[in-house]
Amino acid sequence: MTDDFTRDWRAWHARREAALAEPHGWLSLTAFHWLDGDPARLDGLPGLWSSDGDAVTVTAAAADRLIADGAPVEGTAEFKTPAGVAWIDYGDKRLELAPRGGRHAVRVRDPQAPTRTGFTGVPAYDPDPAWVVTGDFTADPDRVEVGSVRAGVDQSLDALGTVRFDLAGETQELVAADAGNGRLWLLFRDPTNGDTTASFRQLTTAAPAADGTVALDFNRSMNMPCAFTEFGTCPLPPGPNRLTVAVTAGEREPA
Structure with missing residues (x-):
């Protein structure tokens, strides 16, 4: 029997794949x-x-x-x-x-x-509630230069602050960019990159609560467009955004 968590994730994943497959996506x-x-x-x-x-x-x-x-x-x-x-x-x-x-x-x-x-879907890890963690957001607005996957294209991010959280007993911290409407956009690397996942991934969260807490659901970690096409200009993760724990959740490297 499918639980609500898995059912919600599957619906989200189906919407994600449908958006990728749009005629001009x-x-x-x-x-x-x-x-x-x-x-x-x-x-x-x-x-x-x-x-x-x-x-x-x-x-x-x-x-x-x-x-x-x-x-x-x-x-x-x-x-x-x-x-x-x-x-x-x-x-x-x-x-x-x-x-x-x-x-x-x-x-x-x-x-x-x-x-x-030829698109047949995005491979992903099975959803697991253990990959939903609570972080603490600290506001510290800044403009961060990050470069991009395409040579000769400089990129920058409007950083809103940092999110600190624990994974597998290890403290992690990510620079959070502006995803609009108060939401946070996290570009991150982790030890799965180049093995089961693309070179980096992204995660968007809801706006932090009044007390600064924010939910991070790594089951909804997504590939950047450059994982699917050589014609992307994706910004790179900020230098500090490298997790020490292998995130075996979310989208895997496209086939």
Whole structure:
């Protein structure tokens, strides 16, 4: 008989896999193109593309079928990215105009990507309530430089503070970044990395309680997008975020 804890985890895991498998989700990435100041063609895409670091400029004809905000790109158009990204549709593909480290890149999201069409799910450890622990959050806002998995892309995190907790009798501490709405985002390494899990994982928590306590459910540790695609630019965990205990919970390395 399945208990409530396992049933809740399975429902969460199913939602997670469904989100990954969306037509233009992380599994659909097929290309990553850096843009320079000089207009240039991109492999497999129509038009001329460039960036001055503040905006992306595209020159195309209506017949090229590049669609932005429901209208064809005709002539020269400029796309600023104040919210972090802009989008252009090209047939059933979506082109992500992504600012990264003072530059822009175009990432192609294709529903027919082999990583998506061949997706059979994310392997994971069996859920275990023993991996739900209580931590103590200490606020200490800071901007933390962390780098990324992609050479030449610098990343930084808005750190909110630290979470201290015990695992298998050993005290651990993780720098917690801002996940929005008071929630905490923990990027961490542990001894399972490179064996049964990817090189690092992530965990999002609810907002800390009034007394600073926060629940960490390592059964819901997830892979970062870069575990599924070579076209990711995932930020690396802050230097201190290395657990001493093997976390045999949560998502395993994708097959």
